[in-house]
Amino acid sequence: xxxxxxxxxxxxxxxxxxxxxxxxxxxxxxxxxxxxLLAAEASVAERPGLLxxxxxxDAPLRREVERLLRVDGESDxxxxxxxxxxxxxxxxNEGVDEADPGPMPERxxxxxxxxxxxxxxxxxxxxxxxxxxxxxxxxKLLRVDAPVARRRLERESELMAGLHHPAIAHVxxxxxxxxxxxxxxxxxxVPDALPITRFADERHLPIDGRVSLLLRACEAMQHAHAAxxxxxxxxxxxxxxxxxxxxxxxxxxxxxxxxxxxxxxxxDTLGPSLVGTLGYTSPEQLRGIIGTEGDVYSLGAVLYxxxxxxxxxxxxxxxxxxxxARIESSVPTPLRRLxxxxxxxxxxxxxxxxxxxxxxxxxxxxxxxxxLRRVQAGEAVSARRDGVWRTLGxxxxxxxxxxxxxxTVTVATIAWTAWxxxxxxxxxxxxxxxxxxxxxxxNFADTRPGNAPIRKVMTEAFLPATExxxxxxxxxxxxxxxxxxxxxxxxxxxxxxxxxxxxxHLRRRALSIFDKLLAANPDAVEVAHQRSIAMVRVGDVLxxxxxxxxxxxxxxxxxxxxxxxxxxxxxxxxxxxLGWSYGRMAxxxxxxxxxxxxxxxxxxxxxxxxKVRAMDPLAPRSYWAEAHACSQWAEAARSLGRFGEFxxxxxxxxxxxxxxxxxxxxxxxxxxxxxxHAVRVAAExxxxxxxxxVAATLADRARESLLRLSRWEPESDETRTLTELLDTLTRxxxxxxxxxxxx
Numbered sequence: 071x072x073x074x075x076x077x078x079x080x081x082x083x084x085x086x087x088x089x090x091x092x093x094x095x096x097x098x099x100x101x102x103x104x105x106x107l108l109a110a111e112a113s114v115a116e117r118p119g120l121l122x123x124x125x126x127x128d129a130p131l132r133r134e135v136e137r138l139l140r141v142d143g144e145s146d147x148x149x150x151x152x153x154x155x156x157x158x159x160x161x162x163n164e165g166v167d168e169a170d171p172g173p174m175p176e177r178x179x180x181x182x183x184x185x186x187x188x189x190x191x192x193x194x195x196x197x198x199x200x201x202x203x204x205x206x207x208x209x210k211l212l213r214v215d216a217p218v219a220r221r222r223l224e225r226e227s228e229l230m231a232g233l234h235h236p237a238i239a240h241v242x243x244x245x246x247x248x249x250x251x252x253x254x255x256x257x258x259x260v261p262d263a264l265p266i267t268r269f270a271d272e273r274h275l276p277i278d279g280r281v282s283l284l285l286r287a288c289e290a291m292q293h294a295h296a297a298x299x300x301x302x303x304x305x306x307x308x309x310x311x312x313x314x315x316x317x318x319x320x321x322x323x324x325x326x327x328x329x330x331x332x333x334x335x336x337x338d339t340l341g342p343s344l345v346g347t348l349g350y351t352s353p354e355q356l357r358g359i360i361g362t363e364g365d366v367y368s369l370g371a372v373l374y375x376x377x378x379x380x381x382x383x384x385x386x387x388x389x390x391x392x393x394x395a396r397i398e399s400s401v402p403t404p405l406r407r408l409x410x411x412x413x414x415x416x417x418x419x420x421x422x423x424x425x426x427x428x429x430x431x432x433x434x435x436x437x438x439x440x441x442l443r444r445v446q447a448g449e450a451v452s453a454r455r456d457g458v459w460r461t462l463g464x465x466x467x468x469x470x471x472x473x474x475x476x477x478t479v480t481v482a483t484i485a486w487t488a489w490x491x492x493x494x495x496x497x498x499x500x501x502x503x504x505x506x507x508x509x510x511x512x513n514f515a516d517t518r519p520g521n522a523p524i525r526k527v528m529t530e531a532f533l534p535a536t537e538x539x540x541x542x543x544x545x546x547x548x549x550x551x552x553x554x555x556x557x558x559x560x561x562x563x564x565x566x567x568x569x570x571x572x573x574x575h576l577r578r579r580a581l582s583i584f585d586k587l588l589a590a591n592p593d594a595v596e597v598a599h600q601r602s603i604a605m606v607r608v609g610d611v612l613x614x615x616x617x618x619x620x621x622x623x624x625x626x627x628x629x630x631x632x633x634x635x636x637x638x639x640x641x642x643x644x645x646x647x648l649g650w651s652y653g654r655m656a657x658x659x660x661x662x663x664x665x666x667x668x669x670x671x672x673x674x675x676x677x678x679x680x681k682v683r684a685m686d687p688l689a690p691r692s693y694w695a696e697a698h699a700c701s702q703w704a705e706a707a708r709s710l711g712r713f714g715e716f717x718x719x720x721x722x723x724x725x726x727x728x729x730x731x732x733x734x735x736x737x738x739x740x741x742x743x744x745x746x747h748a749v750r751v752a753a754e755x756x757x758x759x760x761x762x763x764v765a766a767t768l769a770d771r772a773r774e775s776l777l778r779l780s781r782w783e784p785e786s787d788e789t790r791t792l793t794e795l796l797d798t799l800t801r802x803x804x805x806x807x808x809x810x811x812x813x
Contacts, residue, residue: 102131106138178209178247178254197259200242207242208259212252233297237290239320260318263310267375270311277411280376281442286317287369288439294319295362295435302360304368305350306375349381353398353426363428366438370423370431377416378408382424398426415445418453529560547587551600554580558607570611577608595634599644602627602634606651617661624654642685649678649695656702665706672706675699690740693730697723697743717755724751724768731775741779742788748772749792753799762803769799 105124109117117139125132174196175183181198187208188195198209234240240258247254264272266287270280287309294301301308301322308321352367374382382402402424405417419441425431432438441451533556539549561576584601591597609623628651635648656671676699683692700723707715727740727747734740752768773796780789 102134102138105131105135109135109139175211175247175249177249178211179243179245179256181207181209181256183209198256200256206259206261207256208239209254209256211247211250211254233294233299233322235290235293237286237317237319238294239318258318260310260312260320263312263318265306266309266311266317266372267306270376277377277409277416278446281373281416281446283311283317284369284373284376285439285442287319287372288435288442290317290319291365291369291435292439295365300360300362301365301368302355303350304365304372306372309372348397349383349385351397352428354428356397361428362434363431366423366432366435367428369435369438370420373420374402374405374424377405377412377420378403380408400426413445415451415453416442419445419451422453526563529556529563532556533560547590550583550587554583554600554604557583558604561607561611565611570615574608574611577604577611580604581608595639595641595644598630598634599639599641599647602630602651603647605630606647606654609654617658621658624651624658627651628655640685642682642689643691645678645685646682646691646695649675649682649699652678653695653698653702656699656706660702660706660709665709668702668706672699672703676703690730690733690737693726693733694739694743696726697730697747699723700726701747720747720751720755723747728771736778738779738783741775742792745772745775745779745792745796748775749795749799753795753802757799757803765799766803769796769803772796 105121109120109124121132121135125135174186177183178196178198181200183196183198184206185197186194187197193210193212196209196211198207199205200207239260241255242258243256245254246252263269266283269275270283273279275283287304291301291304299322301319303321304319308319310318310320312318350368350371352364354361355364355367371382383397383400385396402421405412405420406414419438422430422441423432423438432441437452441453444451533553536549536553536556540546540553543549557576557580561573561580564570564573564576581601581604584597584604587597588594588601605623605627609620609627611620612623613620628648631644631648631651635645639645652671652675656668656675659665659668659671675695679692679695679699682689682695686692700719703719704716704723707713707719724747727744730737730740731744748768749772752765752772756765756768772792776789776792776796779786780793783789
């Protein structure tokens with residue numbers, strides 16, 4: 071991934087913290103840097119305890135670290151006034167190491183280094199060659215003296231690895247270089263690429279061509295936002311275009327997940343921050359408020375520069391504090407004053423995207439992109455409210471023959487009717503697209519730790535609108551499926567809030583939707599499959615209060631899935647769901663104290679897992695099923711006194727859980743599965759057998775998964791239970807032999 075060495079792609083906040091005021095004379099600089107970097111990556115809630123441990127009785131050290139944290143913008147205490155007046159040019163050039171980066175390594179991991187692409191405050195980016203497969207890659211290696219903490223590089227690889235879009239640079243591998251013991255990420259090389267603005271200028275692209283380029287970036291960011299990822303530093307240098315015109319978005323190093331957002335507004339208030347690049351960063355992001363609207367602003371600022379030749383706000387030769395005030399208060403110059411070729415609609419759309427007030431801006435990239443497409447198609451845009459005569463003008467330009475034959479009065483009447491109908495249809499279409507985007511985001515968020523806030527906000531925002539959409543379009547099957555998904559998500563939220571009665575009502579509503587859809591189209595395999603899943607979910611909420619009714623729902627769902635598979639359905643997800651239905655039958659038998667009856671069901675689930683793996687070898691679903699089935703088999707075998715089977719299936723379950731973690735390292739279920747299996751094998755098999763070293767290693771692996779989970783869900787039942795089990799195991803090992811997990 072080429073990096074412009076004159077435009078550092080890392081945060082400048084940490085550097086500004088180090089340069090804005092010299093450290094107190096009584097504070098050791100190396101120790102100050104060490105403590106600051108550790109504290110900067112901790113949450114605000116964790117910092118007091120962390121600083122107490124790290125600083126001890128060194129009050130000057132703690133005061134200086136706390137001051138740097140405030141300046142860095144990662145604290146909740148506003149302190150922007152502590153920054154010395156510096157110009158924007160100073161900020162833009164800050165952190166670029168002009169010194170010799172040192173000798174170039176011959177290899178990083180399994181990659182042969184062939185050249186240096188660029189360097190910033192946090193890492194060196196090398197061009198490298200990979201043998202298998204044969205390709206060139208870009209490898210970003212953390213610098214030994216990097217003022218930016220290691221976690222930032224890890225976060226970049228985590229965010230980019232979860233994105234799969236042709237316009238987003240792909241991450242191939244993340245690891246630690248054995249020779250330097252430094253983390254690296256290997257990613258797609260974007261050869262001979264130029265920043266989007268420079269590419270457009272050198273190719274002398276017309277305005278429509280520039281809009282098309284920006285639309286590709288919008289489509290990629292729609293994918294990222296649907297996956298819960300916010301970029302936070304979209305600018306021309308991070309929107310690269312190859313010689314063939316292919317666009318790639320790079321550098322998610324300061325990105326964030328929507329799952330960490332505030333429950334009220336899908337935003338994460340971290341305090342004032344200089345994350346991002348001035349000139350392309352939204353005013354609210356400068357105040358530490360993170361949301362999708364910030365990326366909309368950045369894309370709008372890039373579009374403004376593509377059209378006008380300059381960013382929307384002039385920040386040349388002014389002090390930083392003045393720049394922040396100007397960004398928040400200034401209104402960009404109308405584009406038609408700077409480029410007469412810009413149409414009135416494109417001007418309105420661009421200015422709406424860079425509106426300083428996020429409430430007046432496009433709330434999503436999808437809506438911004440939709441208006442840009444309307445500009446290209448000559449249709450009305452939401453950024454401007456059309457009057458009758460303007461609508462008439464559009465209609466007559468698209469239908470000149472009818473206009474000539476029919477009189478102006480007739481055309482005006484038709485245009486008025488069309489306008490009123492189009493407004494209604496447009497509202498329904500926008501609602502449908504927004505609901506679909508919400509469901510796509512929910513599908514991603516369902517697998518991520520800490521997803522409760524985003525699920526609550528999304529359902530509260532989109533459920534009423536989707537219900538209205540279904541009422542307006544009673545024959546729209548897709549709208550009904552969207553409504554069923556939102557009802558199910560709302561039910562999950564109600565379960566977490568301790569309201570199973572409301573959850574049961576919501577899930578029954580979702581089931582009734584699929585009942586009607588299947589009745590209207592009885593041969594629809596996908597609808598029948600979705601109906602079976604809705605049955606399972608009703609059964610899940612009924613089981614704690616009425617096991618008989620819940621079990622009946624499970625059996626009916628299994629019957630329907632079995633019929634579909636026996637009829638020739640080969641969808642891996644359907645086959646996998648049938649396997650899970652077998653697992654539920656096993657669980658029912660275990661709850662009734664009949665482990666011998668559970669065994670045949672468990673064997674069938676394991677057989678299904680093997681079948682699904684053959685159909686889709688890289689999909690995580692088969693490893694989930696295998697780990698779950700092995701856990702049930704071990705439980706049943708122990709109940710029957712078959713301890714050899716117990717140990718064998720516990721180990722097999724752990725192997726499946728570790729494979730699952732390698733495929734889905736950020737999936738909530740994978741984290742829970744892996745931590746649970748590692749702790750149980752360590753505590754129930756390895757430690758009793760006298761394998762203290764193996765048990766300690768497994769405890770370390772479990773703690774890694776648990777720490778990842780607890781960053782998002784520190785108070786969840788799974789986190790608390792696993793923490794207690796792991797702490798008990800650790801104390802037992804340390805007390806008995808002095809052998810315990812690593813730090």
